[in-house]
Amino acid sequence: MTIHGSFLPLARFGSDGVSVPRIAIVGRGFSGLMTAIALLRRVRTPFELQLFDPHPDISGGQALAGAQLGEILNSRVRDLSVADDDVDDFDTWLRGNASFRNAVSAAIPGFRQIFVPKGMFSDYAYQRFSDALALRHDVSIRVRSELVLSIARRGDGRFAVATGEGPAQTCDIVVLATGYGTMRAGSSPPPEMPGARPVRARRLAPCPHIVLLGTGVRVVDRLFQLRDGGYAGRITLLSAHGFLPRSHTRFAADPMELEGEIPHRLPEIVRFLRQACRTAEENGQNWQSVMNAFRKQARSLWRDLPAAEKRRFNRHLRAIYDSHRNRLPEPHYLRLMRELSTGGTVLRKGWAGSFSDDGVTVRWPGEAREDFVAASTVIDCRCAAPDLTAPPLSALLQDGLAMPDELGLGLLVNAHGEVLVGDQATANLYAVGPLGLGSLPDIDLVPEIVSQAYAAAGLVARTCTALASTG
Ligand SMILES: Cc1cc2nc3c(=O)[nH]c(=O)nc-3n(C[C@H](O)[C@H](O)[C@H](O)COP(=O)(O)OP(=O)(O)OC[C@H]3O[C@@H](n4cnc5c(N)ncnc54)[C@H](O)[C@@H]3O)c2cc1C
Incomplete structure (x- = not known):
């Protein structure tokens, strides 16, 4: 049993001159x-x-x-209110911001569905x-x-x-x-966090190959920063699981009513979700609405999972779950797909070992020995x-x-x-x-x-x- 709001034991304020908590x-x-x-x-x-x-x-x-x-x-305005009693608070704030309103006038009367x-x-x-x-x-x-x-x-x-x-x-x-x-x-703060060190085109122009470790939203941010900063060389995205963030729908994907009760064991949950996504897409709906509905129940499902299944989830499924929940706005997703289709940026699955600015040691799937991938810069974008x-x-x-x-x-x-x-x-x-x-x-x-x-x-x-x- 959890004791909520246990009171301060014994002490009274004032003993050290402070009269309020x-x-x-x-x-x-x-x-x-x-x-x-x-x-x-x-x-x-x-x-x-x-x-x-x-x-x-x-x-x-x-x-x-x-x-x-x-x-x-990568979240819509409607999901970013800091007022628990007013889900539209961020939207209201944006509407009261004249310069923003003028810049995105097409979205008036509301900005709930947009990304800012x-x-x-x-x-x-x-x-x-x-x-x-x-x-x-x-x-x-x-x-x-x-x-x-x-x-x-x-x-x-x-x-x-x-x-x-x-x-x-x-x-x-x-x-x-x-x-x-x-x-x-x-x-000092990790130097390679997004935004921590602006990337300058001049410095990066002669670099032939940059390796970005990880595949979450930080990697995508960093990739776009490099390209926007003028870097035109090769980029490798390297991660253990190789799942990139998926796309948001163009319009809001409200949580849909799921057919049947979500099971309470991991393998059945996965089967249930797969089937629900298939059915939704066959009916002209989208998997994002299924995931949004599922996430509403994730807390109680997680609480009920046995520890061994939580560990299995963490080892095998967390990366894919993250790629479906941390979604990119559609234009960003399309930009990412374009990047990958040009061949200038490649996604590779492998376990990164030690790294320096010369490159990174990697163990590829199915191989016992470590390989060395040479690079001019290795940037760690993994979530610590x-x-x-x-x-x-x-x-x-x-x-x-x-x-x-x-x-x-x-x-x-x-x-x-x-x-x-x-x-x-x-x-x-x-x-x-x-x-x-x-x-x-x-x-x-x-x-x-x-x-x-x-x-x-x-x-x-x-x-x-x-x-x-x-x-
Ligand atoms: C690139 C990126 C994009 C994101 N985009 C979204 C999004 O679109 N939508 C969404 O819902 N979420 C998003 N998130 C996730 C979410 O916003 C973050 O999880 C959240 O901001 C976490 O904030 P935090 O304050 O807990 O942690 P942090 O941002 O890590 O801040 C922790 C602070 O604690 C300080 N600190 C640490 N140790 C000590 C100490 N001993 N003493 C004093 N201070 C200490 C650090 O200096 C730091 O300032 C994003 C996260 C990242 C990284």
């Missing part, structure tokens, strides 16, 4: 920013918020920071954060440009959050939003799983305040963002976003992050209200 959010990517918005909107009592991240700005994290001009999100640049979404999320903050004169916020190194439970039940700069901060509630892996002290050995996660695991999920992909969490140890929630410790990828399907996508952030904020609100009434 202090909440720490570790990570200021989209998950951290979203959690801040949800807290500002849901917690009605005063609180102090500390936002930790070594990146000095509030940029939207890996997905949004430094996005190239024109680089667009990452920068636009980042602006929207930041604006909603500012709007929510402007309404809260009883909340103080400290933006701290520091890497959190450890989080430990104090004797009085509160948390000591240490950054290596100054004394540890005492916090009542901690939300981990460290996304795709924590950075160790002294490390959270590093559970990095601080502050390792400290939490060591102290028994958190445990890895069954697949070892991240922390064990529930849909409310509570960090679990077995079936018990660790009081006042939450994790929002991709840290929960082994526990909850699709928790790396905006709609799921939004709903988890609000669910966590609801529990934090209960805790703060209870404390305010007893204080």
Whole structure:
């Protein structure tokens, strides 16, 4: 059984001069920013918020920071609202944006079905954060440009959050939003993340061959950046499974009613899905509507799967599932297909080993020996799983305040963002976003992050209200 919203044990505020609960959010990517918005909107009592991240700005994290001009999100506007009580909030914001409205006037009266640049979404999320903050004169916020190194439970039940700069901060509630892996002290952001290092045509022009590792949306972003930057040489997309993102439909693919109940065992689920997609296409509908319906039930199906089947899914099916859920807008998909048809870009299936700027060692399917593929540049676009050995996660695991999920992909969490140890929630410790990828399907996508952030904020609100009434 999971205990929701466990109250702060023992401690009372005020012992160190702070008279309201202090909440720490570790990570200021989209998950951290979203959690801040949800807290500002849901917690009605005063609180102090500390936002930790070594990146000095509030940029939207890996997905949004430094996005190239024109680089667009692969979700429709209708799926990107940061208001859980208004699915059209992003659409409303876009309609109120005169320059955007003039640029895409054809879409008026609404933009729900279109795809927009990452920068636009980042602006929207930041604006909603500012709007929510402007309404809260009883909340103080400290933006701290520091890497959190450890989080430990104090004797009085509160948390000591240490950054290596100054004394540890005492916090009542901690939300981990460290996304795709924590950075160790002294490390710099991964250099090859999309947008992290703009590619200049001059530098790349003489390069005969670039290898991109991975086949997800990051690879496609990077491929287009290279071409848009003027690189005309050979590109190899190398991945273990070789599944590229599939296409969105031109018009919205609303979830369709699935015939019959979805089975609860992995092989039957796969058979059911295949048949449902075939039937939909025979009837003039599309597989995207089937997948959209399936994803609505993915959470309960995942919860019921035995651990061995979850592991099988992760080994053999996750890549194909990802290629069907992380879809490209149709024009991008068509551009990708054109790229591959010219022969200038090739997709190859193989396991990448060590790599440097000279090339990469690869084991091709069915071969025992490693081959070496020479390249002028190798760019790693694979999605890094959270590093559970990095601080502050390792400290939490060591102290028994958190445990890895069954697949070892991240922390064990529930849909409310509570960090679990077995079936018990660790009081006042939450994790929002991709840290929960082994526990909850699709928790790396905006709609799921939004709903988890609000669910966590609801529990934090209960805790703060209870404390305010007893204080
Ligand atoms: C290229 C790309 C495109 C995407 N497109 C879409 C899309 O179209 N639709 C959709 O729904 N989703 C999309 N996503 C997925 C989704 O937006 C991301 O999963 C989400 O943005 C995750 O954000 P995050 O804040 O959890 O993680 P991150 O962006 O990784 O941010 C984590 C932050 O935590 C900080 N941090 C880490 N460790 C510490 C520490 N110890 N102390 C302090 N700070 C720390 C890091 O510096 C970082 O800023 C995309 C993702 C990517 C990468």
